[in-house]
Amino acid sequence: MPTSAIRTVDPVSTPEKTTTPEKTTTGAPAGPDETPGAGDLLVAGLRRTLDGRWHAVRDTVREQIDRPDLLPDPSRTLAQARARSLEEMQALAERGFAAAGFGADHGGTGDIGASITAIEMLGYADLSLMVKAGVQWGLFGGAVENLGTARHHERYVADIIDLDLLGCFAMTETGHGSNVQELETTATYDADTREFVIDSPTPSARKDYIGGAAEHATMAAVFAQLITAAPGAEPEGHGVHCFVVPIRDADGNDLPGVTTGDCGYKGGLAGVDNGRISFDHVRIPAENLLNRYGDVEADGTYRSPIDNVNKRFFTMLGTLIRGRVSVGATAGAAARKALTLATRYGLVRRQFDAPDTDDEILILDYLGHQRKLLPLIAKSYAIACAQNELTAELHEVQSSTDTGDEHSTRQRELESAAAGLKAYSTWHASHSINVAREACGGAGYLDENQLSILRGDIDVFTTFEGDNTVLTQLVAKELLSAYADDVRGLSAGGWVRFVAGMARDVVAEKTAVRQVVQTLLDSSDEDTEESALTDRATQIRLLRNREDHLVRTCAQRLRRARDDDNDAFEVFNNAQDHLLKVGRAHTERVVLEAFVQAIDDCDSRAAATLLSTVCDLFVYSALEDDLAWFLMHRHVSVERAKAIRRGVNELCLQLRPHARALVDAFGVPEGLLSAPMLDHG
């Protein structure tokens, strides 16, 4: 069977074979609008794929946010910017923006995927508004919804949806961000008064960086160590739980025992009032414990449906995954917007003489410029498809009423996928926005052209809602320890000792392979060096083989910890770069397969054909970015490596005529693309 037959769609080209690009697609000067024929239809086809299952939600939000006045205005003071975000959030609430995120039995409409998608779309308008909305409805609301029980739902949810109750999510402390299990804030049960006493025993126990805590929130979902004594017993800690704690009165004054502070100016997100909260023995009624996974009886006896303290903690954390998914999704949107602005600039800006004409050359006609932007556009497509799948999986898992083992496994895999994609997407966004800014030179540095504001706003996305390095490591740890319940919460050394003791083959286990990928793999040559690099199956196999190789060799390294002469932490630490590579490689493979799936699902033949070339560029540049690894481990030959480099160039030249269509398909509302640089070039 010829190898081309196994492609999902016809190849637009076979870059490896051609060394000179075809005349029609070379870097010669060309106008801004040159997508051949039926451009609108093509854009519509591409957009349908990018928009995914909740495409209707996207279109509704697009209409709602297509207003330049929604864009961040750098002339606002901090107070004005914050007031403005709140105001816009109120306008969203009035239009019922938040109902989808909450259960139908307590005031919502229960469409979680729609809720995530709507929040993501705010990324096209103003990241402060997205974060502000995400904190109120996703984090604070999500904690009440997912960690609370009927009494909390009845009492709070409707007010949260319509903003009669403004909340914040007080998890991170000055001393603990990544290591949430070691939070120092305490919630000690007082059986006499049937209250919890919330306290910050040390300066590092102060809640920090909390969105909403500086000004607007009147209530906080506070994560604290629950301490209670069963009758006649000594007080005992039961791990971190979440409590609803009023922090301000209606006039905005701190309540007794509460001291709030302001994080002040930040690198961006001026519209988010990040602040600090310290508690000095603040008393709250016992019912303010969000008690779905753990409760204290009147006499102080602790009860939980989950005996294991670690498992309980991670189950609670797991329900809060929406924030992380939203952050990854929104970063994707921000990257798409930045790339749209930079690409459009590249199509009006000219510099240096063009051959045989009086005009200068469009900067997007330089290969160097194409190489800056087009691979990032391709990666944005891939990430968007993976993000759509993740949102859908989150929707399914959280909409399900299952509680069995299968559901637990699915939840666990979802958490890992969310962690991996959040890191992958936010790093991509931070990098892309930086490149987009540079690609617009001085114009890119002026706030009037938006990129510099986006740059400042996106920055923290790589470290909030889970530090990217920690998350990437988490993905690897889950893979290597086969999602074993016992390992969560172990120290680095403890985890290594666990992995070292595992049976050899466990790490090779994989989640089910999706049909479209299996079909491709089944009908292709296993020898990646023999089969064409343009074959999708070869591409998938290269990323799968990399992942397998990395997992296997990492496990081997970690097994050194079985030797008593080796310090377990040292074994872990020496392998940390390897571990991080496992996490990245895994996520990249998952992203590719999601993109392949989306192309397979695409109804428009023209769109699918173009998407296939975009996918090629995504793969070729992913391979190029990690070429040293592929060469070093002999997964590609030197000749193939050179073909990959050439292939990136050739794919850039091929996609150049479609650059405008590719970014138009992102569907950033025109009103949000206001940038004077696009008028004059």
Add this chain to the structure above:
Amino acid sequence: MPTSAIRTVDPVSTPEKTTTPEKTTTGAPAGPDETPGAGDLLVAGLRRTLDGRWHAVRDTVREQIDRPDLLPDPSRTLAQARARSLEEMQALAERGFAAAGFGADHGGTGDIGASITAIEMLGYADLSLMVKAGVQWGLFGGAVENLGTARHHERYVADIIDLDLLGCFAMTETGHGSNVQELETTATYDADTREFVIDSPTPSARKDYIGGAAEHATMAAVFAQLITAAPGAEPEGHGVHCFVVPIRDADGNDLPGVTTGDCGYKGGLAGVDNGRISFDHVRIPAENLLNRYGDVEADGTYRSPIDNVNKRFFTMLGTLIRGRVSVGATAGAAARKALTLATRYGLVRRQFDAPDTDDEILILDYLGHQRKLLPLIAKSYAIACAQNELTAELHEVQSSTDTGDEHSTRQRELESAAAGLKAYSTWHASHSINVAREACGGAGYLDENQLSILRGDIDVFTTFEGDNTVLTQLVAKELLSAYADDVRGLSAGGWVRFVAGMARDVVAEKTAVRQVVQTLLDSSDEDTEESALTDRATQIRLLRNREDHLVRTCAQRLRRARDDDNDAFEVFNNAQDHLLKVGRAHTERVVLEAFVQAIDDCDSRAAATLLSTVCDLFVYSALEDDLAWFLMHRHVSVERAKAIRRGVNELCLQLRPHARALVDAFGVPEGLLSAPMLDHG
């Protein structure tokens, strides 16, 4: 002779040989101050190397700027921030800060190196102040000093030094940034009135992004196409020249015919009042032409000591190189400051359980964290040494009264070196500050900890004073066309045709090899694979061989333009990524050799030993960053590639105990390292 004998200093270790690091240098938890013995002496020794020839100037400026009130304050409005920069610049002027940059015969003290070094040091305090000072004294003052003649020096220089005259440097236009030769502003000579008429004939001729133009500058050094008619002849263009044009009256109002505008909010540099200027037939006296390289006689006859219009233009541009050198130098300082903050944070911040102790692990004890920061610290050392050399060379060239061919060559090489290092250093700074921010998590995002402000301020350094991509390409073009006069100003296609027609061996020519490098090379094995990777000669040879290989193969590709079937622009464009790689590889080799020189010159044995390990890490990570290339072109074997990866890890662990000393040696004044995150971890 054993290979170790050719090292400049004794190796601290031979990383390739060891696979497990020694116990004393592992990632086990360790306190913040653990540089063994004589720490202060070691720091002093390192600092002496970093401080270079103008170390006394550095110490003087350190004392002057050791004041937290100099740090940017994000609570200031734009107007306040601008006023504050001006005020601080005035304070500098009162202390005679600017005199060194101007000739002794017109009010200065004529110590160019001191002047550049002093400006660079401002990078530790406030990048807005540095840019503001750089515009006034380096760019505006530099234009008057270097393009003007006695009449301008007498009239303006003293006032520029003491700020009685505030100027701006009006080169860039809305339509032309990189391609300065095509500026549209015109200066047409009117023989009847003996005036020039300055005009902006199109909207894209508007001067844009001009520091000082929004508010403070009353005069502009305007770059415009000089047009004049000799008696009885048609008006003729003579290329871009510079004119001193008053733009505002003492009250800050635009002068007749002048329209200024404000670029408003930017990604950073709030204290710099960037603005726009349009001219509507503004008349200035003929003597306002800065006439060192071209003049117009009363009757309209144009005269220049340089006949060739291209050569004249590039000679003028070449004298303005100080701005570019200062920007690269300051970016280096900003990177060092950010790395100091992040490293100190890594030495107080703990997260996740440490083995066998109640404490958590210092984050700098994680290999992943070391890998983020230590290679960037090593690169900062290398860049600082190269920058010191560049500053010294600029000093020598501009202090010289030579005008012969040898001087021209030196000037030309200086320009290329300045372009290459500016791009290399500013990309490093932008990347390092980003990584430093991420390495401090949420704390890094708060302006109170400075990194987010630095991030915003540094951003434009990669594209102003020459876009980095354009500059990197310029380095390559100069190398490939052997600094031929005829090629400057040619279009891409024209340049390719020139290179294609050159004799084959011209491109292999190299500037003289410095003694220390020659000695190392002479006494070592040419076979890089056979000699130890820890040998300095091998390291140099790897970077030299890469550069030679790239230059040679790039020239081959470009020779395709000799074939008439190939479009010259297309040949150029298809090779653009290759060309950019040539530029980067060349500069990196130059940076390494400057570092080797500085270590050779180091008086302190302890410092030299540590510097040698730092240099190893610089080389190993440079090799790692480009490992695919080295493998693909068989300059390193797979085994050696793996040794390089391992070597980076091992060098990180080795340098970990010296992390504090390494950043302390940067000598950022303590008053400028104010950051609450360093108090609590």
